[in-house]
Amino acid sequence: MEQVKVKDKTFRPFIDKDKLQQRIAALSAAISKDYEGLNPLFIGILNGSFIFAADLFRNISIDAEISFIKLASYQGTTSTGTVVTAIGLDETLNGRHVIIVEDIVDTGKTMSAFLPELMDRRPASVKIAALLIKPEALQHDVKVDYYGFEISNEFVVGYGLDYDGYGRNLPELYQVAE
Numbered sequence: 001m002e003q004v005k006v007k008d009k010t011f012r013p014f015i016d017k018d019k020l021q022q023r024i025a026a027l028s029a030a031i032s033k034d035y036e037g038l039n040p041l042f043i044g045i046l047n048g049s050f051i052f053a054a055d056l057f058r059n060i061s062i063d064a065e066i067s068f069i070k071l072a073s074y075q076g077t078t079s080t081g082t083v084v085t086a087i088g089l090d091e092t093l094n095g096r097h098v099i100i101v102e103d104i105v106d107t108g109k110t111m112s113a114f115l116p117e118l119m120d121r122r123p124a125s126v127k128i129a130a131l132l133i134k135p136e137a138l139q140h141d142v143k144v145d146y147y148g149f150e151i152s153n154e155f156v157v158g159y160g161l162d163y164d165g166y167g168r169n170l171p172e173l174y175q176v177a178e
Contacts, residue, residue, distance in 0.1 A: 004158075004174055006167040011157050011174030015149060020131075020159060020173065021055070023148045027129060028059030031099065031146060039063050040097040042129075043089065043118075045110070046070040047168070048103030051160035052131040052148075056101060067091050071110050093121035099146075103161050104132040106153070108140030115142075132156065132173075151175075 001013030031040075039062075044053035046068050057066050069089050098118065105111060111128060118126060129146040136153040157163045158170030167174075 001172055001174075003177065004167075004170065006157055006163045006170075006174075009163060010177040011167075012177045013172065014151075014156060014158075014175040015173040017159075017171050020148070024052070024055050024131075025059050027146050027148060028056055028061070031056075031129065032061040035064070035097060035099075036062055038097045039065070040099050041091060041093070042066040042099045042101050044068045044101040045103070045114075048160050048162065049101050049131070051168070052103055053101040056129065065091070069114075071114055089121075093118070093123045096123050098123045098126045100126065100128045102128060102130040102144075103159075104134065104156070105130045105142060105144050105147075106134040106137040108138050108142035111142045112140035131159070132161075 001016055003013070004011050042053065042057055042064060044050060044066060047070070050068070053066065053068070057064070067089060100111070100118075102111070105128070115126065127145040128143065130144050131148045133144050133147045133150050134153050135150060155163070155176040156173050157167035158173045160168050161173070162168045
């Protein structure tokens with residue numbers, strides 16, 4: 001892995017694709033074990049989670065469904081502080097076991113805004129699976145039940161995560177270079 005340039009920023013190698021896939025396989029195995037016989041509904045948060053959600057779901061070994069919703073709170077490298085729902089859920093959640101799939105949980109604002117709306121639909125349970133968590137940045141009481149990597153409070157790009165819409169296609173994760 002070499003440094004990459006995305007728009008006006010340089011990013012250094014952070015987590016390679018082999019390490020990503022190994023961790024995702026372990027997460028999928030844990031979720032499959034925990035939800036055996038429960039037919040969970042995975043809800044991927046677009047746009048950032050689409051690659052992680054696809055790889056996670058592809059490794060799930062139990063009956064399950066997947067859907068997506070679009071929520072946004074980022075512009076560039078900074079959270080805007082406003083969460084917008086652009087694409088809603090069509091599925092009935094009443095009595096369903098739901099697993100929200102996020103690319104990254106940093107401040108927790110997106111999840112804290114979305115969870116009450118989700119709970120109004122009366123799911124049997126709700127858990128969160130995230131590829132990355134940033135404990136140092138957490139400002140809201142959000143519990144991430146399954147996560148790939150705990151990282152420092154630095155901006156990352158690749159594997160679905162973007163910088164102003166660019167860099168999602170990078171197969172590995174990169175961290176902003178100082």
